[in-house]
Amino acid sequence: MPFVLPLLGLAVFAQGTSEFMLSGLLPDIARDLHISVPAAGSLTSAFAVGMVIGAPLLAMLSMRWSRRRALLxxxxxxxxxxxxxxxxTHYGVLLATRFVAALANAGFLAVALATATAIVPPDAKGRATSVLLGGTTMACVAGVPAGALLGELWGWRSAFWAVALLSLPALLAILWSVPADRAPQLADAGPGTRGELRALxxxxxxxxxxxxALVNGATFCAFTYLAPLVTEVTGVGAGWVPAVLALFGLGSFVGVGLGGRLADTRPVPLLVAGGAALLLGWxxxxxxxxxxxxxxxxxxVQGALSFAVGSTLVSQVLYAAAGAPTLGGGFATAALNVGAAIGPWCGGAALTAGLGFRSPLWVSALLTALALVLAGAARGARRRTVRHGAPSAQDAPA
Structure with a gap:
């Protein structure tokens, strides 16, 4: 793997920490800015909306720039x-910064995925994807607990300063390691924005x-409500919550590594077996x-399975979007964040309906089951197409 990939993963780690760290900082932010906790929770919603909107739009914008310029x-x-x-000291300003940070995060991740898959051999997209997504999983394992600890010691603002400082070495690494080439569509007479949109x-x-979207929705539905599950149902003390969240994050790190090893050579068995195991596990x-x-x-186990299947799906999107190397990463990022927004909302609706703290897990199982049904229906349709004629490149098996 090229040395630039773990450096891009460092930036993804900083951005993932920023995305998830507010879960441990909201009460402190609410007290400091004199707002309610639900209002502080809107900061998380603003980030999610920015990620969904920003991924495809900023991926299109970045097509006019070199990848180095876009990443910087x-x-x-x-x-x-x-x-x-x-x-x-103003809530409105902080809300706006969360939205803009998400836009920048989405644009960076889309271009980073395109850069990573462009600088590795054509059959190594899964391994390249796993290196970048490993930054996100490490944010769950180390970044989020560290942000919560900083908030406890020096207030929530220290966590924001830490994310900014953590971005500096990644910035220098991009300046040093990513070549200053021309915009991809100008350098190699690529398909351009319209061509990539058609390819999608x-x-x-x-x-x-x-x-x-469905698998990530299931993942974040369960992850979002792990804290009340382990305190109210499992019966462990609140002091165990950070350890349980870190355990899920450690599983996700292992899962991304597993997905990176198999996504390029055995993606279909991994997705079929992993999807079935996910449903059983939830x-x-x-x-x-x-x-x-x-x-x-x-x-x-569920953290490992969720991210093994999720990272493999991202790599398969990049393989399927060979005719849209830039927008493919943007739409993959958007799809994951649609799931990350819808899953917790569905879990919250189940809790509001009085179905108990186990109900988000049943929602995760339902979303996974829907994914398996969709995959089975798509595979059946593809087989029927093959019987009646040769499939196109887009319909060929993974």
Whole structure:
């Protein structure tokens, strides 16, 4: 793997930490800015909306720039809005910085995915993807607990300063390691924005994006409500919550590594077996959440399975979007964040309906089941197409 990939992963780590760290900082922010906790929670919603909107739009904008210029522009913007967020005393300004930070994050990740897959051999997209997404999983394992600890010691603003400082070495690394080439569509007479948009209409690609949204929705539905599950159902103390969240993050790190090893050579068996195991795992966890040992084991296992399947789906999107190397990463990012927004909303709706703290796990199982049904229907349709004629490149098996 080229040395620039772990450096891009460092930037993704900083951005993932920023995305997830507010879960441990909201009460402190609410007290400091004299707002309600739900109003502080809107900061998380603003980030999610910015990620969904920003991924495809900024991926299109970046097509007019070299990848080096785009990565630098997005990372500088991300760094500066965190500095502004760290010093502001106005809720509206902080809300705006979260939205802009998400736009920059989405644009950076889309271009980073395109850059990573362009500088590795054509059959190594899965490994390249796993290196970048490893930054996100490490944010769950180390970045989020570290942000919470900084908030406890020196207040929530220190966590924003830490994210800004963490972005600096990644910025220098991009300056040093990413070549200053021309815009991709100008350098190699690529398809341009319209050509890439046409390439994104392939049925296989649409199915992969939907699968990514459903699997990520299941993942973040369960992850969002792990804290009340382990305190109210499993019966462990609140002091165990950071450890349980870190255990899920450690599982996700292992899963990304596993996905990176198999996504390029055996993606279909991994997706089929991993999807079935995910459905079984969410069901068993919902049934056995009252047993601390079973719950802790399954939290780790589900974190690993969720990210092994999710990272493999991202790599398959990039393979399927060979005719849209820039926008493919943008739409993959958007699909994951649609899931990250819809999943917790569905879990919250189940809790509001009075279905109990196990209900988000059943929602995760339902979303995974829908993904399996969709995958099966798509595979059946592809087989029927093959019987009646040769499939197109977009419809060819992974």
């Amino acid at each position: 522009a997005f990372l500088v913007a991300f760094l500066l809005v965190h500095v502004l967020g760290a010093v502001t 209409r392939g049925p296989r690609l649409v199915v992969l994006l939907l699968l990514g 069901t068993v966890l919902a049934l056995t959440a009252g047993d601390p040992v079973a719950a802790l084991v399954l939290v780790f």
